[in-house]
Amino acid sequence: MTKLKTLLAVFLIFTSVLCLEAQDSHKTLPNWMLGPLVRAKQGEPVIVPDVKATFMGPIRKALVHWEALHTFNPAAIVRDGKIVVLYRAEDNTGAMEIGGHTSRIGMATSTDGMHFDRRSTPVFYPSNDAQKAREWPGGTEDPRIVESSDGTYVLAYTQWNRKNYRVGIATSRDLIHWKKWGPAFQDAGPKYATFLYKSAGIVTELKGGKLVAAKIHGKYWMYWGEKQIRLATSKDLIHWTPVEDAKGHTVVVLGPRSGHFDSGFPEVGPPPLLTRKGILVIYNGKNGSGPDRDKELGPGSYAAGEALFSTANPEKLLDRSAQPVLWPEMPYEMTGQYKAGTTFSEGLVYFKDKWFLYYGCADSRVGVVMTDGKGFDAALNP
Numbered sequence: 109m110t111k112l113k114t115l116l117a118v119f120l121i122f123t124s125v126l127c128l129e130a131q132d133s134h135k136t137l138p139n140w141m142l143g144p145l146v147r148a149k150q151g152e153p154v155i156v157p158d159v160k161a162t163f164m165g166p167i168r169k170a171l172v173h174w175e176a177l178h179t180f181n182p183a184a185i186v187r188d189g190k191i192v193v194l195y196r197a198e199d200n201t202g203a204m205e206i207g208g209h210t211s212r213i214g215m216a217t218s219t220d221g222m223h224f225d226r227r228s229t230p231v232f233y234p235s236n237d238a239q240k241a242r243e244w245p246g247g248t249e250d251p252r253i254v255e256s257s258d259g260t261y262v263l264a265y266t267q268w269n270r271k272n273y274r275v276g277i278a279t280s281r282d283l284i285h286w287k288k289w290g291p292a293f294q295d296a297g298p299k300y301a302t303f304l305y306k307s308a309g310i311v312t313e314l315k316g317g318k319l320v321a322a323k324i325h326g327k328y329w330m331y332w333g334e335k336q337i338r339l340a341t342s343k344d345l346i347h348w349t350p351v352e353d354a355k356g357h358t359v360v361v362l363g364p365r366s367g368h369f370d371s372g373f374p375e376v377g378p379p380p381l382l383t384r385k386g387i388l389v390i391y392n393g394k395n396g397s398g399p400d401r402d403k404e405l406g407p408g409s410y411a412a413g414e415a416l417f418s419t420a421n422p423e424k425l426l427d428r429s430a431q432p433v434l435w436p437e438m439p440y441e442m443t444g445q446y447k448a449g450t451t452f453s454e455g456l457v458y459f460k461d462k463w464f465l466y467y468g469c470a471d472s473r474v475g476v477v478m479t480d481g482k483g484f485d486a487a488l489n490p
């Protein structure tokens with residue numbers, strides 16, 4: 109009996125320590141931040157390449173193994189009681205180097221956020237359409253997706269023809285059939301005709317349990333860019349105008365920081381979230397390779413951070429995480445096509461009282477981290 113009591117006491121102390129550590133871990137995050145973010149129990153990617161999947165390409169009119177090499181950089185949304193992930197898939201054509209294959213976007217659905225059923229063919233891809241010159245042979249890459257108030261899905265993705273890249277906009281009612289509208293800034297003026305830009309997240313808010321595009325001051329807002337993060341606005345979610353200063357230069361709202369995980373540069377992550385505290389922007393920071401990099405991370409690695417902007421003035425930065433909230437730790441995040449390792453976040457959803465953040469692993473796999481929705485003080489409605 110004495111041994112049993114001793115073991116019970118040890119167990120209670122150990123459990124109490126774990127609870128306190130979990131609470132302390134949560135308290136270390138400012139109440140505007142989303143987290144702590146934890147990986148699923150199995151600690152494995154949720155979507156991996158399928159060498160057997162084939163697709164009749166409309167341009168070459170030949171079967172292609174469209175997701176044979178890599179599946180990564182996912183968008184995510186909730187539809188019909190399921191999480192839908194739209195992921196970038198690379199085929200086995202072209203040069204064996206980053207950007208040397210053709211990318212298409214596949215679709216997978218899940219009832220628990222961790223186990224997925226996949227369509228055998230892509231839902232979005234280069235074709236013999238008005239965007240072919242912008243998307244072939246490089247492909248359609250790195251999607252971010254939002255839902256509008258009328259149920260239309262708006263996709264912001266990278267058009268890559270292996271020479272130039274721009275953010276393209278497309279819309280759909282069912283996530284399978286899409287209308288391509290062309291570059292986001294094509295009507296913003298002559299100087300944007302040759303402007304190179306990528307990585308765009310449209311600001312969302314949580315309504316009726318779903319994330320939908322949010323209007324602030326009567327218009328939609330989009331954070332965009334790598335190297336430096338900038339802003340754009342729209343009246344219809346399709347045609348976008350970059351925010352400029354008095355001299356006509358695009359306004360920079362977030363840049364690199366010496367000595368931090370984003371010492372190389374920041375890049376927009378999933379669609380930002382409007383909260384009671386402000387606009388939460390989860391972004392991807394590339395670590396530098398020189399002496400001013402974050403010494404705790406590998407040179408050139410990508411980790412996720414968070415930034416808070418003012419709702420009254422979306423250009424105004426209010427706060428920014430000093431440390432990353434997600435960084436390469438697992439083998440599948442540190443080995444793959446991108447050798448330095450990445451946890452590149454692109455898809456955020458609220459589902460069954462939890463937040464799910466989907467991310468690309470070393471440009472090769474799709475991973476997910478989660479956090480309890482009830483613990484997010486910035487909370488569900490602005």
